[in-house]
Each structure stands twice: as structure tokens, then as C-alpha cells.
Amino acid sequence: MFNIDFTGEFVAFFVFSVLIISGAVLMVSFTKVVHMVVSLAAVFIGVAGMFILLDAEFLAFVQVLIYAGAVSILMIFGIMMTKHQDSGAERPRTLNDTLSAIGALALFGILFYAIRQSDFPEPQTVPDGTVDNTMAIGQQLFTGYVVPFELVSVLLTVAFIGAIVLAKKEAD
Amino acid sequence: MGAWLDETLTWGHALLFFLWGVILLMIVLGFVTYAIFFERKVIGWMQYRIGPNRVGPWGLLQSVADITKLLIKEDTIPRKADRALFILAPALAYIPAFAVLAVIPYTNKLYFADINVGLLYYVALSGISTIAIILGGWSSNNKYALLGGMRSAAQMISYEVPLVISVVGVVMLSGTLNLRGIGEQQGDWFWEWNFLPQILGFVVFIIAAVSELNRTPFDLPEAESELVAGYHVEYSGFRFAFFMLTEYVYVYAIAALTTVLFLGGWHAPFPFLDWVPGIIWFLLKFTSIVFFLFWIRATLPRIRIDQLMGLGWKVLLPVAILNVFLTAVYMELFIK
Numbered sequence: 001m002f003n004i005d006f007t008g009e010f011v012a013f014f015v016f017s018v019l020i021i022s023g024a025v026l027m028v029s030f031t032k033v034v035h036m037v038v039s040l041a042a043v044f045i046g047v048a049g050m051f052i053l054l055d056a057e058f059l060a061f062v063q064v065l066i067y068a069g070a071v072s073i074l075m076i077f078g079i080m081m082t083k084h085q086d087s088g089a090e091r092p093r094t095l096n097d098t099l100s101a102i103g104a105l106a107l108f109g110i111l112f113y114a115i116r117q118s119d120f121p122e123p124q125t126v127p128d129g130t131v132d133n134t135m136a137i138g139q140q141l142f143t144g145y146v147v148p149f150e151l152v153s154v155l156l157t158v159a160f161i162g163a164i165v166l167a168k169k170e171a172d
Numbered sequence: 173m174g175a176w177l178d179e180t181l182t183w184g185h186a187l188l189f190f191l192w193g194v195i196l197l198m199i200v201l202g203f204v205t206y207a208i209f210f211e212r213k214v215i216g217w218m219q220y221r222i223g224p225n226r227v228g229p230w231g232l233l234q235s236v237a238d239i240t241k242l243l244i245k246e247d248t249i250p251r252k253a254d255r256a257l258f259i260l261a262p263a264l265a266y267i268p269a270f271a272v273l274a275v276i277p278y279t280n281k282l283y284f285a286d287i288n289v290g291l292l293y294y295v296a297l298s299g300i301s302t303i304a305i306i307l308g309g310w311s312s313n314n315k316y317a318l319l320g321g322m323r324s325a326a327q328m329i330s331y332e333v334p335l336v337i338s339v340v341g342v343v344m345l346s347g348t349l350n351l352r353g354i355g356e357q358q359g360d361w362f363w364e365w366n367f368l369p370q371i372l373g374f375v376v377f378i379i380a381a382v383s384e385l386n387r388t389p390f391d392l393p394e395a396e397s398e399l400v401a402g403y404h405v406e407y408s409g410f411r412f413a414f415f416m417l418t419e420y421v422y423v424y425a426i427a428a429l430t431t432v433l434f435l436g437g438w439h440a441p442f443p444f445l446d447w448v449p450g451i452i453w454f455l456l457k458f459t460s461i462v463f464f465l466f467w468i469r470a471t472l473p474r475i476r477i478d479q480l481m482g483l484g485w486k487v488l489l490p491v492a493i494l495n496v497f498l499t500a501v502y503m504e505l506f507i508k
Contacts, residue, residue, distance in 0.1 A: 034254070
């Protein structure tokens with residue numbers, strides 16, 4: 001099981017895994033909201049690193065740009081702008097904790113079983129690392145998926161204008 | 173890079189990566205030291221002063237003395253600050269600033285990482301510094317620092333949008349996000365470089381870049397007259413030095429990026445000047461952009477906070493989008 005080549009890829013995988021797991025655990029265990037957002041950002045960056053290891057550079061840097069950058073900043077802004085409790089109130093809820101622990105363990109068991117049971121078929125056409133996957137994504141978006149793509153952009157525009165209208169109404 | 177990543181990671185390779193990193197770090201530190209010195213000198217000359225001239229010959233050691241002072245100063249952390257984030261913020265600001273330098277090609281042969289989404293990499297990582305600036309401002313537990321951090325974040329987010337959209341035209345013309353490819357495709361004559369065909373994009377890019385750098389006329393985050401010093405008001409010594417370093421490393425990065433994207437990178441302005449090595453041309457263009465940044469700092473007044481957001485969203489963004497549209501029309505009519 002441990003006959004792995006000690007390659008740069010393996011080292012990077014290890015580093016990113018540690019980043020993701022520790023970020024996720026810290027996110028849950030921190031009490032201050034801002035600290036949680038920072039550890040969440042660490043998880044996002046770790047996931048982006050995983051995308052790079054899978055030869056999906058475009059996805060990786062979009063992940064950093066949107067999630068680690070924009071979403072985290074938005075969350076921090078939201079936390080700072082609103083009047084928030086500095087740290088969440090700690091209430092002893094033994095029954096609740098026990099139940100959620102059982103639930104989490106069961107979920108882990110199911111996922112682990114499913115991953116171990118399923119076999120991953122080799123893809124028919126193996127994309128090699130030299131293919132410019134940015135261009136491939138662009139071509140797919142504007143040929144095969146052009147209608148969903150346009151619908152998404154309309155949806156975002158509607159949401160954007162709606163947010164402005166709502167904010168305007170509150171301001172008046 | 174990809175090939176080396178798949179090979180066995182021997183100590184030799186690791187040492188090689190590390191050494192190249194250290195060499196780049198040394199170059200950048202040298203640049204920052206003398207950029208600060210020349211900034212003070214240039215502004216001094218423009219304002220009919222002499223500028224620093226006491227430490228060393230012609231004042232050349234002034235920045236070295238300043239940095240030494242910063243390093244041996246007492247490192248204070250306010251008692252009510254959020255200690256962990258206060259310590260984390262300067263490092264978090266600096267790491268992306270240094271990491272973006274990896275994708276900058278200096279000549280056709282001299283570059284660190286040749287990744288096919290280089291431009292996106294730059295934009296994505298530089299966004300992380302914004303988080304660090306807000307965190308630094310927030311964790312200081314000081315109202316001026318918080319105001320500075322908020323202003324800075326608002327400004328960096330609003331100007332990142334036109335900055336990214338203004339380079340879309342360049343990406344469309346070159347058909348790649350790889351910075352080396354973009355540099356390579358610009359022609360031998362200087363009017364074939366991207367700054368003339370993409371003149372709208374170039375202007376938007378320069379304005380948005382100056383704003384991203386938080387430099388005059390967009391230095392509202394650290395407007396001394398209103399905010400004491402902005403987000404780093406509680407920082408001193410080494411940690412303060414890191415924020416300053418970040419700022420100047422971004423000057424280096426933006427100047428290099430402008431050179432590669434718009435000013436032809438390592439190409440000579442005329443084909444008959446090809447015998448001069450590419451790195452010299454790169455350095456010449458790079459230095460003129462750095463000088464340009466100092467020049468506008470010496471001559472322009474600071475913009476007002478209520479005009480700042482208006483300029484970003486109502487002027488630069490539509491112009492940048494118009495530039496994308498015009499480029500698309502041009503390509504459809506003349507290139508296809």
C-alpha cells in the first residue's frame with residue numbers, strides 16, 4: 001500500500017491534503033467567525049492545489065480567484081459590517097453532540113464503503129497534460145453548452161439587479 | 173515545471189528549486205531597496221529638493237539604513253489585538269506578492285514557471301493580498317486601521333474588475349493566457365506591440381494598476397491626513413516592513429506584467445536593434461514604468477473617496493468592456 005514514488009507530485013499532494021484537512025478541522029473548532037473564514041480560505045487554496053495536480057490549471061486558479069479571493073473577502077466584509085457576536089455562544093448540548101457525531105461517522109462509513117466498492121474505469125480518450133484545457137473549456141462552453149451558459153449569465157444579471165433594487169429600497 | 177514535478181524529488185532538485193527561489197528573492201529585495209531610494213530621489217528632484225544624500229555616497233545607503241532601523245525596532249503587538257491574525261496578516265500579504273513573480277518571463281529563455289494560465293495565476297493570487305490587508309486592519313483593533321483596511325479592500329476589489337477585463341483584449345489577440353506566449357507574439361516593430369492596437373485597454377490597465385498598488389493618486393487606504401496611516405497603523409518594526417515590502421514587490425510585479433502584456437516584453441523596438449540582448453530591452457521598459465509610477469506620485473493630488481468608486485465602476489469598467497467588444501468586432505472583421 002505504501003509503495004509510492006517519492007515524487008514532487010506526492011509531496012505536493014501531501015502538503016495540500018494537510019492544508020485541506022487542518023483547515024476544515026480548524027474551521028469547525030474555532031470560535032471566532034473571522035478565524036473560521038481564514039481557515040475556510042485555506043481549504044479553498046488546498047482544493048485549488050489539488051486541481052493543479054489533476055492538470056486542471058484553469059479550474060484551479062478560478063477556484064483561487066472566486067472562492068479564496070472573492071467569497072472570503074465577501075464573508076469578511078459581511079462579518080465586519082454587521083453587528084456580530086465576537087465568538088459564538090458555547091452551550092453544552094451533549095445529546096446533540098452525540099447524535100451529530102454518530103451521523104458524521106455514519107456518513108464517513110457510507111462514503112468510505114462507496115469509494116472502496118466502486119471501480120474507476122479508465123477514460124476512453126486519455127487527455128494528456130499538453131492539451132490546453134482552458135481552450136477546451138471555452139470551446140465546450142460556447143458550442144455544446146451555450147444555452148446553459150447564457151441562462152446562467154442572465155440569472156446572475158437578474159440577481160445582480162435585484163440586489164441593487166433591494167438595497168436601494170432599504171436606503172430610501 | 174510539469175516534467176520536474178513528475179520526477180523523483182531528490183535532494184538535488186529540492187536544493188535547486190530552493191536556490192532559484194533565494195536568488196529571485198535577493199533580486200527582489202535589491203530592487204525594493206533601490207526603488208525606495210530612487211522614489212525619494214526622483215520625487216525630491218521633481219519638487220526642487222535634493223532628496224536623501226547623507227548616508228553613503230550620494231545617499232545610496234539611505235534605504236539600507238532605513239531597513240536596518242525597521243529590523244531592529246521593537247516589535248509591538250497591541251494588547252487588545254487579535255494576536256494570531258495580527259501575526260499572520262503581514263506574511264499572508266507577502267506570500268502571494270512573491271508567488272506571482274514566478275510566472276513573469278524576462279526573456280524568451282529566462283523565466284521561472286511557464287504555465288498556460290499565467291495571467292489568471294497572477295490575478296488570482298494577487299487577490300489574496302487583499303484578504304491580508306483587511307485582516308491586518310481588523311486584527312489591529314483600531315478604528316483607523318479598520319477604516320484603512322475597509323477602504324483598501326473596497327478599492328482593490330473594485331479596480332481588480334476593470335484590470336482583469338482590460339487585459340481580455342490582449343488575451344483575445346494572442347489567443348493564450350500564457351505570459352511567455354503573449355510576449356512572444358508581439359511583433360518586431362514597436363507599433364506592433366499590444367499598447368497601440370489595445371490603446372483603450374492599456375490606459376484602463378495602467379489606471380487600474382496604479383489603484384491596485386494603492387499608490388498616489390489612489391492612495392486612500394493610507395491617506396495620512398485622514399487615517400493616520402491606514403491598515404498598518406498599529407504595525408511596527410519587522411511586520412510593518414513586510415507590508416511595505418509587499419507594496420513594492422507589487423510595483424515590481426505590475427511593472428513587469430505591463431512590460432510583457434503591452435510593451436512587447438523582450439522585443440527590440442526596431443528589428444535592426446535586435447543585436448541588443450532581450451533582457452536589456454526588458455529592463456529598459458521595466459525601469460521606465462517604475463519611473464512613470466514615481467512620476468505620477470510626485471505630480472498628482474489624491475483623488476477623493478467618493479470619486480474613487482465612481483471612477484472605477486462608472487468609467488473604467490464600461491471602457492474596458494467596450495474595449496473587449498471593439499477587439500471582438502475587429503477580429504471578426506479583419507483577422508478571421
